[in-house]
Amino acid sequence: MKKDIFQAIADPTRRAILSLLALHAMTPNAIAEHFTSTRQAVSKHIQVLADAELVRQEQQGREIYYHLNAKKMKEVDKWLEQFRVLWDKKFSQLDDVLKNLKK
Amino acid sequence: MKKDIFQAIADPTRRAILSLLALHAMTPNAIAEHFTSTRQAVSKHIQVLADAELVRQEQQGREIYYHLNAKKMKEVDKWLEQFRVLWDKKFSQLDDVLKNLKK
DNA sequence: TATATTTGCAACTGATTAGTTGCGCAACTT
DNA sequence: AAGTTGCGCAACTAATCAGTTGCAAATATA
Numbered sequence: 001m002k003k004d005i006f007q008a009i010a011d012p013t014r015r016a017i018l019s020l021l022a023l024h025a026m027t028p029n030a031i032a033e034h035f036t037s038t039r040q041a042v043s044k045h046i047q048v049l050a051d052a053e054l055v056r057q058e059q060q061g062r063e064i065y066y067h068l069n070a071k072k073m074k075e076v077d078k079w080l081e082q083f084r085v086l087w088d089k090k091f092s093q094l095d096d097v098l099k100n101l102k103k
Numbered sequence: 104m105k106k107d108i109f110q111a112i113a114d115p116t117r118r119a120i121l122s123l124l125a126l127h128a129m130t131p132n133a134i135a136e137h138f139t140s141t142r143q144a145v146s147k148h149i150q151v152l153a154d155a156e157l158v159r160q161e162q163q164g165r166e167i168y169y170h171l172n173a174k175k176m177k178e179v180d181k182w183l184e185q186f187r188v189l190w191d192k193k194f195s196q197l198d199d200v201l202k203n204l205k206k
Numbered sequence: 207t208a209t210a211t212t213t214g215c216a217a218c219t220g221a222t223t224a225g226t227t228g229c230g231c232a233a234c235t236t
Numbered sequence: 237a238a239g240t241t242g243c244g245c246a247a248c249t250a251a252t253c254a255g256t257t258g259c260a261a262a263t264a265t266a
Contacts, residue, residue, distance in 0.1 A: 041226075043244070074190055083176045087177055
């Protein structure tokens with residue numbers, strides 16, 4: 001039921017919501033206006049983001065402002081770390097050099 | 104049907120496969136040995152990774168070696184870029200400085 | 207040639223999901 | 237006080253998904 005960060009960012013709508021919230025905090029209605037689907041559908045997406053702690057709520061009267069919790073995104077960055085060494089051409093070439101040295 | 108990178112890395116098993124392939128190329132059978140589920144289940148995961156171009160195949164006789172396409176992971180890194188500015192305390196403090204300068 | 211191994215593909219099934227609708231509650235507005 | 241607005245929660249449904257089993261093709265081995 002409760003999803004992790006990777007599942008949370010798997011959905012394009014949810015990624016778009018995160019991008020919106022990167023600019024400034026917003027209420028569910030304000031967020032929903034950016035999409036064609038209903039408020040409740042968007043609200044469900046927000047709930048998933050909240051479960052994953054990618055988003056925090058701030059109640060103000062009857063309105064709820066959703067804030068991006070950018071720090072949580074660090075976990076994705078941390079996971080990427082293991083591949084970062086591999087994807088850069090410079091490192092590949094360095095790898096080749098090391099292989100040649102072995103011979 | 105065809106999934107994108109974000110959907111591909113949403114599954115923990117698939118992330119584990121990617122981590123395995125970060126070490127060296129492997130055949131489906133070899134990969135499946137690391138998991139409790141059946142070969143076909145693992146094969147399906149590999150197929151998803153291949154569709155997302157996170158993995159390339161290299162046929163050798165009747166064996167197929169799957170290689171990690173680490174460069175594709177850059178797309179996730181690129182998406183993270185928009186949040187990287189926000190998650191670092193130093194940048195938040197810099198932001199405060201800029202706000203104060205405005206006054 | 208006969209047999210075993212490696213693999214992908216297709217059909218089936220139970221579980222999960224995304225989106226809708228309807229509701230109720232709390233908080234503003236007039 | 238009465239009506240409106242903002243919102244979350246719950247139930248329903250159609251669609252999708254994950255994993256299994258069974259099969260066929262290609263390569264290797266005896």
